[in-house]
Amino acid sequence: xxxxxxxxxxxxxxxxxxxxxxxxxxxxxxxxxxxxxxxxxxxxxxxxxxxxxxxxxxxxxxxxxxxxxxxxxxxxxxxxxxxxxxxxxxxxxxxxxxxxxxxxxxxxxxxxxxxxxxxxxxxxxxxxxxxxxxxxxxxxxxxxxxxxxxxxxxxxxxxxxxxxxxxxxxxxxxxxxxxxxxxxxxxxxxxxxxxxxxxxxxxxxxxxxxxxxxxxxxxxxxxxxxxxxxxxxxxxxxxxxxxxxxxxxxxxxxxxxxxxxxxxxxxxxxxxxxxxxxxxxxxxxxxxxxxxxxxxxxxxxxxxxxxxxxxxxxxxxxxxxxxxxxxxxxxxxxxxxxxxxxxxx
Amino acid sequence: xxxxxxxxxxxxxxxxxxxxxxxxxxxxxxxxxxxxxxxxxxxxxxxxxxxxxxxxxxxxxxxxxxxxxxxxxxxxxxxxxxxxxxxxxxxxxxxxxxxxxxxxxxxxxxxxxxxxxxxxxxxxxxxxxxxxxxxxxxxxxxxxxxxxxxxxxxxxxxxxxxxxxxxxxxxxxxxxxxxxxxxxxxxxxxxxxxxxxxxxxxxxxxxxxxxxxxxxxxxxxxxxxxxxxxxxxxxxxxxxxxxxxxxxxxxxxxxxxxxxxxxxxxxxxxxxxxxxxxxxxxxxxxx
Amino acid sequence: xxxxxxxxxxxxxxxxxxxxxxxxxxxxxxxxxxxxxxxxxxxxxxxxxxxxxxxxxxxxxxxxxxxxxxxxxxxxxxxxxxxxxxxxxxxxxxxxxxxxxxxxxxxxxxxxxxxxxxxxxxxxxxxxxxxxxxxxxxxxxxxxxxxxxxxxxxxxxxxxxxxxxxxxxxxxxxxxxxxxxxxxxxxxxxxxxxxxxxxxxxxxxxxxxxxxxxxxxxxxxxxxxxxxxxxxxxxxxxxxxxxxxxxxxxxxxxxxxxxxxxxxxxxxxxxxxxxxxxxxxxxxxxx
Numbered sequence: 001x002x003x004x005x006x007x008x009x010x011x012x013x014x015x016x017x018x019x020x021x022x023x024x025x026x027x028x029x030x031x032x033x034x035x036x037x038x039x040x041x042x043x044x045x046x047x048x049x050x051x052x053x054x055x056x057x058x059x060x061x062x063x064x065x066x067x068x069x070x071x072x073x074x075x076x077x078x079x080x081x082x083x084x085x086x087x088x089x090x091x092x093x094x095x096x097x098x099x100x101x102x103x104x105x106x107x108x109x110x111x112x113x114x115x116x117x118x119x120x121x122x123x124x125x126x127x128x129x130x131x132x133x134x135x136x137x138x139x140x141x142x143x144x145x146x147x148x149x150x151x152x153x154x155x156x157x158x159x160x161x162x163x164x165x166x167x168x169x170x171x172x173x174x175x176x177x178x179x180x181x182x183x184x185x186x187x188x189x190x191x192x193x194x195x196x197x198x199x200x201x202x203x204x205x206x207x208x209x210x211x212x213x214x215x216x217x218x219x220x221x222x223x224x225x226x227x228x229x230x231x232x233x234x235x236x237x238x239x240x241x242x243x244x245x246x247x248x249x250x251x252x253x254x255x256x257x258x259x260x261x262x263x264x265x266x267x268x269x270x271x272x273x274x275x276x277x278x279x280x281x282x283x284x285x286x287x288x289x290x291x292x293x294x295x296x297x298x299x300x301x302x303x304x305x306x307x308x309x310x311x312x313x314x315x316x317x318x319x320x321x322x323x324x325x326x327x328x329x330x331x332x333x334x335x336x337x338x339x340x341x342x343x344x345x
Numbered sequence: 346x347x348x349x350x351x352x353x354x355x356x357x358x359x360x361x362x363x364x365x366x367x368x369x370x371x372x373x374x375x376x377x378x379x380x381x382x383x384x385x386x387x388x389x390x391x392x393x394x395x396x397x398x399x400x401x402x403x404x405x406x407x408x409x410x411x412x413x414x415x416x417x418x419x420x421x422x423x424x425x426x427x428x429x430x431x432x433x434x435x436x437x438x439x440x441x442x443x444x445x446x447x448x449x450x451x452x453x454x455x456x457x458x459x460x461x462x463x464x465x466x467x468x469x470x471x472x473x474x475x476x477x478x479x480x481x482x483x484x485x486x487x488x489x490x491x492x493x494x495x496x497x498x499x500x501x502x503x504x505x506x507x508x509x510x511x512x513x514x515x516x517x518x519x520x521x522x523x524x525x526x527x528x529x530x531x532x533x534x535x536x537x538x539x540x541x542x543x544x545x546x547x548x549x550x551x552x553x554x555x556x557x558x559x560x561x562x563x564x565x566x567x568x569x570x571x572x573x574x575x576x577x578x579x580x581x582x583x584x585x586x587x588x589x590x591x592x593x594x595x596x597x598x599x600x601x602x603x604x605x606x607x608x609x610x611x612x613x614x615x616x617x618x619x620x621x622x623x624x625x626x627x628x629x630x631x632x
Numbered sequence: 633x634x635x636x637x638x639x640x641x642x643x644x645x646x647x648x649x650x651x652x653x654x655x656x657x658x659x660x661x662x663x664x665x666x667x668x669x670x671x672x673x674x675x676x677x678x679x680x681x682x683x684x685x686x687x688x689x690x691x692x693x694x695x696x697x698x699x700x701x702x703x704x705x706x707x708x709x710x711x712x713x714x715x716x717x718x719x720x721x722x723x724x725x726x727x728x729x730x731x732x733x734x735x736x737x738x739x740x741x742x743x744x745x746x747x748x749x750x751x752x753x754x755x756x757x758x759x760x761x762x763x764x765x766x767x768x769x770x771x772x773x774x775x776x777x778x779x780x781x782x783x784x785x786x787x788x789x790x791x792x793x794x795x796x797x798x799x800x801x802x803x804x805x806x807x808x809x810x811x812x813x814x815x816x817x818x819x820x821x822x823x824x825x826x827x828x829x830x831x832x833x834x835x836x837x838x839x840x841x842x843x844x845x846x847x848x849x850x851x852x853x854x855x856x857x858x859x860x861x862x863x864x865x866x867x868x869x870x871x872x873x874x875x876x877x878x879x880x881x882x883x884x885x886x887x888x889x890x891x892x893x894x895x896x897x898x899x900x901x902x903x904x905x906x907x908x909x910x911x912x913x914x915x916x917x918x919x
Contacts, residue, residue: 029807030809033809037716037717038720041734043779044779044783045734048741058755069432074431082428082430115507145648149649149651150652154649164901165656165660169655171833172662172837172894174838174839175839175867175873175893176866176890179869179870179890182873182874183873190528196531196532197486197528199514241640271745271746272745273746281514282515282517283513283514293514298745302747305750305751309408325747330740333739333740368851368860375875378850378875382849382850383685386852398849398850400861401875415764517875518876521879539877
C-alpha cells in the first residue's frame with residue numbers, strides 16, 4: 001500500500017514524485033489484490049475444514065467424559081446437594097459413557113435414560129440409508145425418465161415450460177414440503193395401505209423423492225444432452241427404433257453424468273432435515289420395512305440439539321451424529337465426482 | 346451500482362447493530378410454551394416498551410438456557426434434578442422456583458377405543474411395550490414426547506417406571522400427539538390437559554385414571570382432584586429464575602400470579618396453584 | 633430423432649411424457665393447494681401486523697422482517713466471499729493444486745447437510761465467537777451455507793465473458809485488477825446476481841441452520857438489532873404446523889404462512905429467471 005496510517009501521522013513529507021509513486025502503488029496494489037482474492041478463495045477450504053474441526057472438537061468430549069459429572073470429582077458439599085438416587089444415577093451414566101463400540105455397534109439410542117443411557121447410532125444410520133434408498137427408488141426412475149424426455153423427445157415449448165416448474169420445485173422450502181406431507185400425503189398413505197397413521201419411512205421417502213427430483217433431472221438432462229448426435233444417427237441407421245436408441249445408446253453413453261446426478265440426489269436426500277422430521281414419526285428403532293416409523297440422523301440432531309445442556313455428553317454426542325452425517329455425505333460426494341470423471345473419460 | 350447498494354445495506358445493518366434491547370427471555374417446556382406465550386402477549390400489551398420472548402424446546406432446554414445465561418426464566422414441567430442444582434452451583438448460581446399453574450396430564454385414545462379407565466400399572470405396561478393389543482383388537486401404537494421434555498421424564502417416572510418401548514413415536518409437540526391419536530384407532534398418548542380442552546378433544550377419548558390414593562376414577566378435568574393432586578398425573582408447572590430475582594422478572598411473575606394472569610391460565614385448560622405452592626410463590630415475590 | 637414410430641416407441645415416449653406432465657401438475661397442485669388453503673387469512677393485515685391471540689390472529693410481520701433481515705445478512709456474507717473466490721478462480725489462478733483443492737471444497741461444501749451447518753454455527757458462532765442466539769449468528773451460518781451456490785454461479789457467469797475482452801483491456805494498459813474490475817465483472821453482473829438471488833431464496837427457506845443459532849418461537853416485535861434473536865417464516869410455519877396448542881385452528885394461519893413463504897421464494901426465483909432471460913438475449917443466446 002502507498003501510505004499506511006503510521007506514515008501519514010508523521011510530519012508532512014517533502015513533495016515527492018507522486019505520479020511515479022502512484023503507479024508503483026497501483027502495481028503493488030495489483031499484487032496485493034491478487035493475494036487478497038486468493039486468501040478469500042481459501043475460505044471455502046477453511047469452512048470445510050472448520051466444520052470437521054468443530055464437529056470433532058465438540059464430539060470428542062463425548063468419549064472422554066468431558067460432559068459428565070464424575071462422581072469421584074464431587075466435593076462433600078456438592079455430594080450433599082444430591083439424593084442417593086441421583087448419585088447412583090450419575091454413577092450409572094458414567095459407567096455407560098459412550099465408547100466407539102457403544103456408539104457404532106449398537107442400535108439403541110436412549111440418551112436421557114437414568115438407568116442406562118444408550119448411545120448407538122446404528123438405528124439412525126440404517127433409517128437414514130433406508131429412507132434414502134426408498135426415495136431414490138422413486139426419484140431415480142422418474143427423474144431420469146423426465147430427463148430423457150426433456151433432452152431428446154420433448155418439443156421445445158415443453159422443455160421451456162418445464163424449466164421454471166422444476167426451479168419452483170427446487171425452491172419450495174423443505175418445511176413447506178413437510179407441512180403439505182403432514183396434512184395431505186400422510187393421511188392418504190394411511191388410507192391406501194390401511195395403516196393407523198401415515199408417519200412412516202415411506203411417507204418420508206415420497207417427500208424426499210419429490211425434493212431430490214430437480215437435482216436429478218437437471219444434472220442428468222445436461223449429461224444426456226451432451227451425448228453426440230452421431231451416436232443417435234448411427235443407431236437409427238442400424239435399424240434401431242427411437243426407444244431402443246434412447247435406452248440402449250443415449251442412456252449408456254451418458255452413464256457417468258446420470259450416475260453423478262443420482263449421487264447428488266442421494267446427497268440431498270440424506271441431508272434433508274425438516275421434511276423427514278415432520279413425516280416419519282421419529283421412533284428410534286431399527287426399521288423392518290417401509291411402514292415403520294423411523295428417525296434419521298438429521299432429525300435426531302434437529303429434535304434433540306435444542307434440548308440438551310450445552311457441553312453435556314448428550315450435546316457432544318449430537319456433534320458425533322453430525323460428524324457421521326458429514327462423513328456419509330462426503331463419501332457420496334466423492335463418489336459423485338468419481339462418476340463425473342469416469343463419465344468424461 | 347449493486348456494490349453501492351450493498352455498502353448502503355451493510356451501513357444500514359451496522360446502524361442497527363448497536364446494543365441489543367433488554368429482552369426478557371423465557372424458554373423451556375413445550376407443555377407451558379403456549380400458555381406462557383399468551384401471558385407474555387398480555388403482559389406486553391399492558392407494559393409497552395417491555396419485550397418478552399418465549400421459546401419452547403423442552404424443560405431441559407429452559408434450565409440449560411438459564412445455566413448458560415441465555416434465558417431469564419426457565420419453564421419447566423418438572424422440578425430441578427439434583428444434577429441441575431449441582432450444575433447451577435458450579436456456575437455460581439442459585440435457582441428459585443415459581444409455580445404459576447397446576448397441570449393434569451390427560452391420557453387420550455382414539456374415539457373408537459372403548460377402554461373405560463386405566464390405572465398406572467396398566468398404563469406403564471402399555472408404554473413399556475408389554476401390551477401389544479387393545480381389548481377391542483387394534484394394535485397398540487404409542488405416542489409420546491421427545492426425550493428430555495419434562496413431560497417425557499415425568500411420565501416415565503410416574504407411569505412407565507422403566508424404559509419406554511422402542512416403538513414409541515416421539516412426537517415434537519403435544520399437539521402432534523393429539524393429531525396423531527385422532528387418526529390412529531390403536532393410538533394412545535399423553536398430553537397436558539390444555540391440549541384436549543373443549544372441542545380440541547373431538548375424535549378422541551380422554552381416559553379417566555384410577556387414583557392410587559383412594560381408588561377413585563378421576564378425570565383430568567376435575568379441578569378439585571387435580572389441585573389436591575389426587576388425580577395421579579397432576580403436577581405443578583414451574584418456572585425457575587436465578588436468585589436474586591431481578592425487578593423485570595419479578596414483575597412478569599407477579600403478573601402471572603395476578604387474577605388477569607390466572608384467567609389466562611384457566612382459559613388454557615390449566616388449574617390454579619395449590620395452597621402450598623401459592624405460599625412459596627408469595628415468599629419469592631415478596632422477598 | 634426422427635424415424636418411423638414403432639409401438640414400443642409410442643408407448644415408451646407416452647409414459648415419459650405422462651410422468652413429466654404429472655410432475656408439473658403435482659408442483660402446480662402443491663403450490664395451488666397451499667395458496668388456496670391459506671387464502672382465508674391472506675390479506676394486508678396478515679402481512680403488516682404482529683401475531684396476537686396465541687398466534688391465531690393478527691399477522692406474521694415479525695417473521696417476514698426476520699426472514700428478510702437474515703436473508704440480507706446471508707447475502708452480505710456470501711456475496712463478497714463468493715464473488716471474490718470466483719474472480720480469483722477464473723481471472724487469476726492457473727490450474728494447480730490449490731485451485732483443485734478449492735474446487736473440491738466448493739463441491740463438497742455444497743453437499744454438506746444444512747443441519748450440519750447448524751451444528752457448525754452453534755459450535756463456532758453462537759458458542760465459539762460468543763455471538764449468542766442472534767440474527768448475526770444465523771446470517772453467518774446461512775452465508776457459509778449458500779457460499780457454494782454464489783461461487784458456482786459467479787464462476788459460470790465470469791466464464792461466459794469472452795477472453796478477448798480482457799486481453800483488449802490489458803493491451804490498452806490497464807492493470808490486471810482494472811481489467812477485471814472494469815470488464816468481466818460488470819459483464820457478468822446479471823449472471824452473478826442470478827446466483828445471489830437463488831442463494832437468497834435458499835436461505836429464506838432454510839429452517840435447520842437457524843433452529844439453534846437464533847430463531848425464536850415467539851418474539852412479537854420487530855427486530856431491533858442483529859445481536860437479538862428473531863422470528864422467521866420457515867420456523868414460524870414449523871411451529872404452527874407441529875407445536876401449536878390448537879392445530880386445527882392454527883391450520884389456516886399455517887397455510888397462510890406457507891403461502892407467504894412460497895411467495896417470497898417464487899418472487900426471488902422469478903427475478904432470477906427474468907435476469908437470466910435478459911442476459912441470454914443480450915449475449916445472443918450463447919449463454
